[in-house]
Amino acid sequence: MDMFTADDKVAQWESALLPLRGAERLPLLLPLAWHLRQRDTRRALAFATEALALLPDSSLPDSSLPDPEHASQVARMHLVHAEGKWLDGHLDDAQARATDVLQRFAALDDRAGCADSHWLLAWIAVDQGKHGASDAALAAGAAQARLGGDMLRAELADAARARWAVLVERNSAVAQWGGQFNAHTRVADPALATWVNDFLALAASQTGDFGAAAGYFIGCYECALESGQLRAAIIAATNIGEDFTLLGDHHSALEWMQRALELARPTGWPRSVGACLMHTADTLRRLGQLDPAHDLLQEALTILKPLAGARSYAIALQYLGDLSLDQGDFDAALNAFTRLEARADVLGQSDFHSIARRGQAHALGRLGRADEALAVAAQAVAISVADDNPHNQIAALRVMAMVHSQHPRHGLPAPEGMTEPNAALHYLVQALALAATIEGYTVPGDLYDAMAREYAAAGDFRRAYEVAMAGSLARETTHSQEATNHAIAMQVHHQTEHARNEGHHHRELAASEARRAEVLARTSATLERLSTIGQEITAHLDAAAVFSALDRHIHGLLTASTFAIYMTDPAHTELQRAFGVELGQALPPHAIALTHPSAYAVRALLERREIYIAHWPDCEHQQVVPDTLVNMSALFVPLTAGERAIGVMTVQAPQSHAYGENERMIFRTLCAYGAIALDNADAYRQLQDAQAQLVSQQKLAALGALTAGVAHELNTPIGNSLLIASTMQEKTSEIETLMNGRGLRRSELAAFVADSQKAAALVMRGLTSAADLVNSFKQVAVDRTTEQRRFFNLQQVCHEIIATMMNRIRAADHRIEMDVPDTIGMDSYPGPFGQVITNFIANALLHGFAPGVSGTMRLSAALTGEARVQVRFADDGVGIPSEHLGRIFDPFFTTKLGQGGSGLGLSISYNIVSSLLGGQIGVNSGLNNADSAGTCFTLDLPLRAPEQAPDAGGIY
Numbered sequence: 029m030d031m032f033t034a035d036d037k038v039a040q041w042e043s044a045l046l047p048l049r050g051a052e053r054l055p056l057l058l059p060l061a062w063h064l065r066q067r068d069t070r071r072a073l074a075f076a077t078e079a080l081a082l083l084p085d086s087s088l089p090d091s092s093l094p095d096p097e098h099a100s101q102v103a104r105m106h107l108v109h110a111e112g113k114w115l116d117g118h119l120d121d122a123q124a125r126a127t128d129v130l131q132r133f134a135a136l137d138d139r140a141g142c143a144d145s146h147w148l149l150a151w152i153a154v155d156q157g158k159h160g161a162s163d164a165a166l167a168a169g170a171a172q173a174r175l176g177g178d179m180l181r182a183e184l185a186d187a188a189r190a191r192w193a194v195l196v197e198r199n200s201a202v203a204q205w206g207g208q209f210n211a212h213t214r215v216a217d218p219a220l221a222t223w224v225n226d227f228l229a230l231a232a233s234q235t236g237d238f239g240a241a242a243g244y245f246i247g248c249y250e251c252a253l254e255s256g257q258l259r260a261a262i263i264a265a266t267n268i269g270e271d272f273t274l275l276g277d278h279h280s281a282l283e284w285m286q287r288a289l290e291l292a293r294p295t296g297w298p299r300s301v302g303a304c305l306m307h308t309a310d311t312l313r314r315l316g317q318l319d320p321a322h323d324l325l326q327e328a329l330t331i332l333k334p335l336a337g338a339r340s341y342a343i344a345l346q347y348l349g350d351l352s353l354d355q356g357d358f359d360a361a362l363n364a365f366t367r368l369e370a371r372a373d374v375l376g377q378s379d380f381h382s383i384a385r386r387g388q389a390h391a392l393g394r395l396g397r398a399d400e401a402l403a404v405a406a407q408a409v410a411i412s413v414a415d416d417n418p419h420n421q422i423a424a425l426r427v428m429a430m431v432h433s434q435h436p437r438h439g440l441p442a443p444e445g446m447t448e449p450n451a452a453l454h455y456l457v458q459a460l461a462l463a464a465t466i467e468g469y470t471v472p473g474d475l476y477d478a479m480a481r482e483y484a485a486a487g488d489f490r491r492a493y494e495v496a497m498a499g500s501l502a503r504e505t506t507h508s509q510e511a512t513n514h515a516i517a518m519q520v521h522h523q524t525e526h527a528r529n530e531g532h533h534h535r536e537l538a539a540s541e542a543r544r545a546e547v548l549a550r551t552s553a554t555l556e557r558l559s560t561i562g563q564e565i566t567a568h569l570d571a572a573a574v575f576s577a578l579d580r581h582i583h584g585l586l587t588a589s590t591f592a593i594y595m596t597d598p599a600h601t602e603l604q605r606a607f608g609v610e611l612g613q614a615l616p617p618h619a620i621a622l623t624h625p626s627a628y629a630v631r632a633l634l635e636r637r638e639i640y641i642a643h644w645p646d647c648e649h650q651q652v653v654p655d656t657l658v659n660m661s662a663l664f665v666p667l668t669a670g671e672r673a674i675g676v677m678t679v680q681a682p683q684s685h686a687y688g689e690n691e692r693m694i695f696r697t698l699c700a701y702g703a704i705a706l707d708n709a710d711a712y713r714q715l716q717d718a719q720a721q722l723v724s725q726q727k728l729a730a731l732g733a734l735t736a737g738v739a740h741e742l743n744t745p746i747g748n749s750l751l752i753a754s755t756m757q758e759k760t761s762e763i764e765t766l767m768n769g770r771g772l773r774r775s776e777l778a779a780f781v782a783d784s785q786k787a788a789a790l791v792m793r794g795l796t797s798a799a800d801l802v803n804s805f806k807q808v809a810v811d812r813t814t815e816q817r818r819f820f821n822l823q824q825v826c827h828e829i830i831a832t833m834m835n836r837i838r839a840a841d842h843r844i845e846m847d848v849p850d851t852i853g854m855d856s857y858p859g860p861f862g863q864v865i866t867n868f869i870a871n872a873l874l875h876g877f878a879p880g881v882s883g884t885m886r887l888s889a890a891l892t893g894e895a896r897v898q899v900r901f902a903d904d905g906v907g908i909p910s911e912h913l914g915r916i917f918d919p920f921f922t923t924k925l926g927q928g929g930s931g932l933g934l935s936i937s938y939n940i941v942s943s944l945l946g947g948q949i950g951v952n953s954g955l956n957n958a959d960s961a962g963t964c965f966t967l968d969l970p971l972r973a974p975e976q977a978p979d980a981g982g983i984y
Contacts, residue, residue, distance in 0.1 A: 029058070029059060029062055029104065029140070030180075030219075031140075031143075031144055031147070031180075031181055031184060031219060032063070032218075032219035032255040032256050032257060033059075033063050033219075033255065033256065034218065034254055034255065035253075035254060035256070037063075038060065038063050038064065038067065038256070041056050041059055041060050041063075042060065044056055045057070045060065050082075051082055053078070053082070054079060054082045054083070057075045057076075057078055057079040057082070058079055058101055058104070058105070060072075060075050061073075061075035061076040061079055061105060061108050062104060062108060063256055064256075065108050065111050065112070065256075066111075066115070066256055066257060066258040066259055067256045067258060069111075069112050069115055069295065072108055072112070073108065073109060073112050076105040076106075076108040076109060077105075079101070079105050080102065080105050080106075083098060083101060083102055083105075096136050096138075099132065099136055100133070100136050100138045100141055102132075103129050103132040103133055103136070103138070103141055104129075104141060104144075106125065106128070106129050106132075107125075107126065107129045107141075107144060107145060107148065109125060110122050110125035110126040110129060110148060111126075111148055113125060114126075114148060114151065114152050114155070115259065115295070115297045115299075116296070116297065116298070117155075117297070117298040117299065117334045117335055119152055119155055119156055119334075119335070122148075122152050123149065123152050123156075126145055126148045126149050126152065127145075127149065129141075129145050130142060130145035130146065130149070133145055139172045139173065139175050139176025139177075139178065140172075140173070140176055140178055140181065142169070142172040143169040143170070143172040143173040143176070143178065143181045143182075143185070144169075144181075145169075146165045146166065146168045146169030146172065146185070147165075147166070147169050147181075147184070147185065147188075149161075149165040150162040150163075150165035150166045150169065150185075150188065153165060154192075154338065154339070155299055155335050155337065155338040156337045156338070157336075157337025157338055157339070157371070157374045157375050158337070159192060159196075159375055159376060159377070160376065162192065163189055163192065163193075166185045166186075166188050166189045167185070167189065169181070169185040170182045170183075170185035170186055170189075173185065180217060180219070180220060183208075183220050184219060184220055184223060186205070186208065186209075187205075187209055187220060187223035187224050187226075187227055188223050189205075190204070190205035190208075190209055190223075190227045191223060191226045191227040191230055193205065194227060194230045194231050194234060195230065195339075195377055195379065196376070196377055196378065197378070197415070198231060198234040198235075199416065201231070202231055205227065206231075209224045209227050209228070210228070217255075218251040218252075218254040218255040219251070219255040219257065221247065221248075221251040222248050222251040222252040222255060222257055222260050222264075223248075223260075225244045225245065225247040225248035225251065225264075226244070226245070226248045226260070226263075226264065228244040229241045229242075229243075229244030229245040229248060229264075229267065232244060233267075233271065236419065236466075238271040238274045238275050239271075239275060241267075241271050242268050242271035242272060242275070245264045245267045245268045245271065246264075246268055248260065248261075248264040249261050249264035249265055249268065252264060258291065258295065259297065259299075259300055261291060262288050262291050262292045262300045262303070262304065263288075263300070263303065265284050265285075265287050265288030265291065265304075266284070266285060266288045266303055266304055266307040268284040269281040269282070269283075269284035269285040269288065269307055269308075269311060270307055270310070270311075272284060273310070273311045273314055278311060278314065278315050281311045282308070282311055285304060285307055285308040285311055286308075288303075288304045288307070289301070289304040289305070289308065292304045298331045298332060298334060298335060299332065299335050299338060299340055301331055302328045302329075302331040302332035302335070302340060302341075302344065303328075303332075303340045303343075305324045305325070305327055305328035305331065306324070306325055306328040306329075306332075306340070306343060306344040306347050308324055309321040309322070309323075309324035309325040309328065309347060309351070310347045310350070310351075312324065313347070313350065313351050313354060318351065318354055318355055321351055322351055322355070325344060325347055325348050325351060328344050329341070329344050329345075329348065332344055336371075337371075337374060339375060339377070341371065342368055342371040342372065342375060342377075342380055345364050345365075345367050345368040345371060346364075346365075346368055346380070346383055346384075346387070348360075348364040349361045349364035349365040349368060349384075349387045349391075350387070352364055352391075353387070353390060353391065353394075358391045358394040358395050359391075359395070361387060361390070361391040362388060362391035362392060362395065364387070365383075365384045365385075365387030365388040365391060366384075366388060368380060368383065368384040368387070369381065369384035369385065369388070372384050378411060378414070378415045378417075379415070379417065379420070381411050382408050382411040382412045382415065382417065382420040382424065383408075383420065385404045385405070385407045385408035385411065385424070386405065386408040386420065386423050386424045386427055388401075388404045389401045389402070389404040389405035389408060389424070389427045389428070389431065390427050390430070392404060393405075393427065393430055393431040393434060393435075394434075396435075398431050398434070398435040398438045398440055399438075399440065401427070401431045402428060402431050402432075402440060405424050405427045405428040405431065406428065408420070408423075408424035408427070409421055409424040409425060409428070412424055418462055418463075418465065418466050419466075421462060422459045422462055422463055425455045425456070425458050425459040425462070426455070426456070426459055426475065426478070428455045429451075429452040429453075429454075429455035429456045429459070429478065429482075430452075430478075432450065432451040432452040432455065433452040433478070433481075433482065436450070442454075443455070449482070449483070449486035449487075449488065450482060450485075450486060452478075452482050453479060453482045453483065453486070456475065456478055456479045456482065457479070459475060460475060460476075460479070463475075473499045473500070474499075475499075476495050476496065476498050476499025477496070477499050479495045479499075480492045480493075480495040480496040480499060483495055558694065558697045558698070558701075561577075561581050561698070561701070562697070562698075562700075562701040564577055565577045565578060565581075565698075565701045565702060565705045566701055566704050566705045566708065568705055568709065569708060569709050569712040570709055570712075571606070571706060571709040571710070571713075574702065574705040574706055574709055575593060575606065575607040577705075578591075578593070578607075578677075578698060578702050579591060579607070579609055581698060582679055582695075582698065585691075585694050585698075586679055586681075586687070586691055586694060586695060587681045587683070587686050587687075587691075588679045588680065588681060589610065589611055589657055589659060589680060589681055589682050590608075590609070590610045590611075590615075590656065590657060590659055590678070590679070590680040591608070591609050591610075591677075591678070591679050591680075592605055592607065592608035592609075592615060592677070592678050593605070593606050593607040593608070593667075593675060593676075593677050593702070593706075594606065594620065594629055594633075594675050594676045594677075594678075595667075595674060595675035595706070596622075596633070596673070596674055596675055597619075600622070601621065601622055602619045602620060602621045602622055603619065603620045603622065603629055603630065603633065603675065603676060604617070604618075604619045605617055605618040605619070606675070610656060610657060611657070615656070616655075618653060622634070626648075626649040626651060627649075627651065628641070628649070628662070628664045628678075629664055629676045629678060631664075632664035632665065632666045632676050633666050633673050633675070633676050634673075636666050636668065636673060637666070638663070638664065638665045638666075638692070638696065639662075639663070639664040639665075640662075640663055640664075640687065640692065641661060641662040641663075642661060642684060642685050642687075643660060643661070643684040643685065644658065644659060644660045644661070644662070644684070645660075657680075657682065659680035659681055659682055660681065660682055660683055660684040660686070661680060661681045661683065661684055661685060661686035661687055662678060662679070662680040662681075663678060663679050663680070663687055663692060663695050664676055664677075664678045665677050665678075665695060665696055665699040666699075667699055667702060667703035667706065668703055669703050669704065669706075669707035672707075674703060674706065674707055674710075675703075675706070677695075677698075677699045677702060679695055744794075745793075745794035745795065745798040746794065746795075746798055748790065748794045749790070749791045749794040749795055749798075752787045752790050752791050752794075753787075753791060755787065756783070756784060756787045759780060759783060759784075760780075763776070763777070763780050816857070816859065817855070817856065817857050817973065818855075818858065819853060819854070819855050820853070820854055820856070820858045821850065821852070821853055822848055822849075822852040822853065822854055822889055822897065822899075823846075823848040823849065823850040823852065823889075824850075825858045825861065825862060826846055826848045826865065826887055826889070827846065827848075828862070829862045829865050829866060830844055830846060830869075830887070832866075833866060833869050833870075836869075836870075836873060837869070837873070837885075840873055840877075841882045842873065842877065842882055842883045842884065842885065843882075843883075843884055843885070844869070844884070844885040844886070844887065845884065845885070845886045845887070846886075846887045846888070847886070847887070847888040847889075848887065848888065848889040849889065849890070852889060852891060852897055852971075853971070854897070854969075854971050854972075854973075855971065855972045855973065856945060856969070856970075856971075856972070856973040857944055857945060857973060860940045860944050860945065861940075861945065861969075863936070863937070863940065864937040864940055864941060864945075864967070865887065865899075865901065867933040867934060867936065867937045868901040868937070868965055869885065869901075870933060871933055871934060872885055872901075872903045872905060872963070875905075875908075875923065876903045876905030876906065876962065876963060877903070877905040877906065878905070878906055883903055883904055883905050883962075884903070884904050885901070885902070885903045886900075886901070886902050886903075887899070887900075887901050888900050888902075892968070895970060895971045895972065896968060896969065896970055896971065897969050897970075897971055898966060898967065898968055898969075899966070899967040899969065900964060900965070900966050900967075901964070901965045901967075902962060902963070902964040902965075903962045903963055903964075904961050904962040905962045905963065906962070907953040907954045907961070907962055907963055908951070908953040908963055909953075910953075913951065913953055916934050916951065917934050917935055917937075917938040917949075918935060919935040921935075937949065941967055941969070944973070944976070945967075945969055945970075945973050946969070946970050946973050946974040947967055947968050947969035947970060948967075948968045949965065949966070949967055949968075950965070950966045950968075951963065951964070951965050951966070952964050952966070
């Protein structure tokens, strides 16, 4: 969470919070409590308390926070309460709370939380007068922010350190921080610009450039208000008033003081209210309104008493001392400046040391305590010399001159190296010489007047006259400087008004741009959502799924009592309602002839354009589909795929003017996606039909080849049996002739019996082989044609498959080996499995071996654990080139097109293995692997195949 944020964000959160109740408020309570802490402290504390009550029991699905984040949010709400205590002046309580929160954030390793806690502790230390502790806290906060990668928080802490460093020692502060914070960086983020402007303003004030200082303070004021730093805005307003006072524009000074007081009074913050009162009092003093100024100062000191350690209290003491001198109450002045000296010791800010001692010397001199006055004034001079502050040095020298002038017979010691007629002149001449070294400084006329009086008292009337004339000239210069200051004040006013008007103009532009950006964001979000919807719609290759997706999104995005999709018939003579829903109920089939003269759906199709009916009673043709609603608004958009119009979509609503430009854009986009998806679905259906025909043809061709091969295999055993049977028939006839003739010898009968036994054995062997082959063929044929699932022995099925292919293998002069254990049983589909192995064998015979080269194929299987079996089919042929290896399972890919290759065998195998058998298929080629030869297909199959799911109104 940012440390500060702009007003418009806070306004948005407050507006969004109004309708929420209970735990729904938590996501907005957290940022509001944090960012209202100075804008409206009471509401911030109330929101923080409410958030703390909700956080432990938060059940919002979108805001249920993980434990560390939950604890961090709790700690931040406690930090809001700590800041409330600080603003109300309860510094010890605020410090204890902030320290506790810092420890919580540290335990959570929340760098931003640690930085924010250090920030608050720094300002508490400021009000306690512990500026060393404040600087340490700001430095620690900057370090924590940098560790967390938050450079804005780090620079905020640095800028605050810089503004306090200027008050301690301007030159070293500017040398250290001026490169980082200058006129270029003050236009940064408003929160940071607040403190950069404050630093630049204080640096300008220290050199007497009050016009520039006022300009910077005005920038600080504007940025502080924008970023919710109300206390900084109040301080800036009082400083602006102070600078206008120094420029002689007391009217503007009082105006800014009043503005600051109007900001501070409602808050009740003692430090802010007291500061406004004391600065207003000083302005009134300069205007000569001493009694009202005294009353305001007394009220300010009473309010600031709990913050006696703060710099503001020290300034109030300074103003009280100056006012008491003007009123002639020198005891009160001495008391005020003595108290200021004590505060300066605590604060460690040298400007107060010099002012306090100069004021004490002035009061002591008026009280007749000349020796003490002179000693204290000398200390003021020494401090201002050390601080390189010529303005304070001049003031202290004049006090020393005043003491000598008022007590000429007191026996005060003469200053060392005195060349003037008396000590008073000595110090006045020093002051005049020092003033000449200050660029742009105008020597006040009363300094010349004091010198003229001292020269006259010493009897040097010529010199007195010369100095008096210089004083007259100085007054003219002073009047000119006052006019210049007034002009500077007017210029600052003009720049302020110009900046304010320009800011208002920029805010108006920003608001306009924000509105435009909001529209663009909504449009972009809509388009992004439509793109996601389009991906979903076009992902379907089934028309029914496309209809369902379109129906769901149409009703989710648009007002629709009726939604229908019409598609052209194959003959392109009519529009047929392929899908229709009205008030959640399916519409019956309906057709509109393309010759219909006024149907809007027909016109949209034939004219290839969108038709929008905003108010049905005003439309040209008031025709309604029978038994459907009479809708007041309707949109008809043609479905086009390339140059073809394939149908029309319509959406209709019961109210008039239901579809603005945004809604029409949405519907138009959905129609475009729908047209693509429906055209793809139709093409896919046609492809499936073609593939089904090709697969059927492939199966029939495979079955025909199987039949031919089996017939060829049967020829040998049956032919041999026929030959033996005919031979035995002839021998039987010969035996019969011998028996009926001369008689049968024993040797002839024995030979016949032996031949009969041999013949019977040969016939039995041939017929048994034929019978086995017929049985294998019957089982394979049944498996191939029915795709029946059954339990089978893998070795037996592999043997049967090879038996049916042996004719082709031997004819090509190749051989096949089988290594399949007889212990592997599978609950699967033997027919499709056999088709896969058959396709492997056919692929090897067609592609695997070079012409005229005999090759070897090998079919093997092994259990791999987890109820799976790995089947490998390998050949030692030529292999597959790497550029073809990734495409061999693609439909219709073949390198032997027109030479017996259809490009479907391996594609069908891939589909069977990956879908029906529930396994995986892989291929490796020796052409791309030097460690092996030929090609190897690997099947990884489950012993139990997976279960297969069943196949799956209005205006017109």
